[in-house]
Amino acid sequence: MAELNIDFELVKNFINGDESAFNRLAVKYQEKIYWHARRMTGDHYDADEIVQEVLMVLYNKLKTFEFKSSLYTWIYTITNTRSINYLKKKKVRSFLSLDDIKNEKVEPKNIIDDLEKAQKIDMIEKALQSLPLKQREVFIMRNFDELSYEEISRIKGKSIGALKANHFHALHKIKELLKNE
Amino acid sequence: MNNNEEKFFSYLHGQMNYEEKKEFELELIKSADLNNEFNDYKKLMNIVSETKNINLSKDYSESIITEFRNRLEIKSTKKIIPNFRYAIASVIIIVVGYFSFSVLNKETPDEINSILKEYSYDELNSITKNYDFSIGLEKNFNDNDISKIDSIYKQNVSVNLIESIGSKATDYIFVNNNVADVNEYISDNDVDLIYSQLIDKQIL
Incomplete structure (x- = not known):
């Protein structure tokens, strides 16, 4: 409840012209946005771009937010949709050879301080990227973001049965992949 | 489709009551297959939780809002x-x-x-x-x-x-x-x- 009140105050202040309130909201949620986008895309630069896109959407649309759901759920839904759209666009660009595949960017070293954890992230990211998008999405929502099937169903507008089936296949594939690591 | 994941999830996230927990532990003792499946699941969830709450470096975190403000500036110029x-x-x-x-x-x-x-x-x-x-x-x-x-x-x-x-x-x-x-x-x-x-x- 306290979280909701803080968010409400920040949104209200931002709408009333306090730009620093938006900065505080961005700082509060930017890591969550980044990690969801990063798990979906498996790439720091893509995640970085999605963070910027989501912040821009928030900046432009925050005035219309009515607190019918929590601000986090709203931001989470925007981040997820943006990530999927970004991946679809990237696929089209790569099909049309618009992206320079040869110049793949290497992630800068100063994003994650803990090297051991960075290696584990690399391992799980590779496993996630091997999953079809729908399975990857449900796996991330369920296990990293700890959402219930009911919550995922509300966000995605899909039946719980279909989500469970996607998750079952994702879990099975990831377990097999990590066994070989 | 044998999906024990919900049971595993509830057990590991403390969502089972006392009776459900005891019943599940008994099942694990009785079935070697279920026990193996649960161990694989636990390993995977350990990796997930280790990579779940990682803080981004201070430099990068601070650069996000700076970059956003720059983009906003460019957008308003356009x-x-x-x-x-x-x-x-x-x-x-x-x-x-x-x-x-x-x-x-x-x-x-x-x-x-x-x-x-x-x-x-x-x-x-x-x-x-x-x-x-x-x-x-x-x-x-x-x-x-x-x-x-x-x-x-x-x-x-x-x-x-x-x-x-x-x-x-x-x-x-x-x-x-x-x-x-x-x-x-x-x-x-x-x-x-x-x-x-x-x-x-x-x-x-």
């Missing part, structure tokens, strides 16, 4: 620039029109000026109103050039113009070639729209 687009477009049209006129008539600017001096305003007005641009085109371009121009117009301009200002107006402009009367049929906004479409399509 919003101002389109206001000048029509003015720029008008200048370009005048320059292009002047050179096209010079090329079509094979005259130098000085010669044009001396010719213009010989006519009154009303005479010039009458000439421009009745001038058929297609005759000028036919005189100075061969069939191949005209079909090339026609195809560029069809591909790049006509569809968008028809969508924007309606087929009647575009027919009037481009089929009848009575360019002098355009202003009677389209508004200033439509003219602005045409300029911007031509610029967007890189015709200008």
Whole structure:
């Protein structure tokens, strides 16, 4: 409840012209946005771009937010949709050879301080990227973001049965992949 | 589909009551397969939880909002620039029109000026109103050039113009070639729209 009140105050202040309130909201949620986008895309630069896109959407649309759901759920839904759209666009660009595949960017070293954890992230990211998008999405929502099937169903507008089936296949594939690591 | 995941999830996340927990632990003792499956699940969830709450470095975190503010600044600058687009477009049209006129008539600017001096305003007005641009085109371009121009117009301009200002107006402009009367049929906004479409399509 306290979280909701803080968010409400920040949104209200931002709408009333306090730009620093938006900065505080961005700082509060930017890591969550980044990690969801990063798990979906498996790439720091893509995640970085999605963070910027989501912040821009928030900046432009925050005035219309009515607190019918929590601000986090709203931001989470925007981040997820943006990530999927970004991946679809990237696929089209790569099909049309618009992206320079040869110049793949290497992630800068100063994003994650803990090297051991960075290696584990690399391992799980590779496993996630091997999953079809729908399975990857449900796996991330369920296990990293700890959402219930009911919550995922509300966000995605899909039946719980279909989500469970996607998750079952994702879990099975990831377990097999990590066994070989 | 044997899906024990919900049971595993509830157990590990402390969502089972005492009886459910005891029952599940008993099942694990009884079934070696379930036990193996649960151990694999636990290993995976350990990796997930180890990679779940990792803080981004301070430098990178701080750079996110800085980058956002920079983008916002650029975006607001871009919003101002389109206001000048029509003015720029008008200048370009005048320059292009002047050179096209010079090329079509094979005259130098000085010669044009001396010719213009010989006519009154009303005479010039009458000439421009009745001038058929297609005759000028036919005189100075061969069939191949005209079909090339026609195809560029069809591909790049006509569809968008028809969508924007309606087929009647575009027919009037481009089929009848009575360019002098355009202003009677389209508004200033439509003219602005045409300029911007031509610029967007890189015709200008």
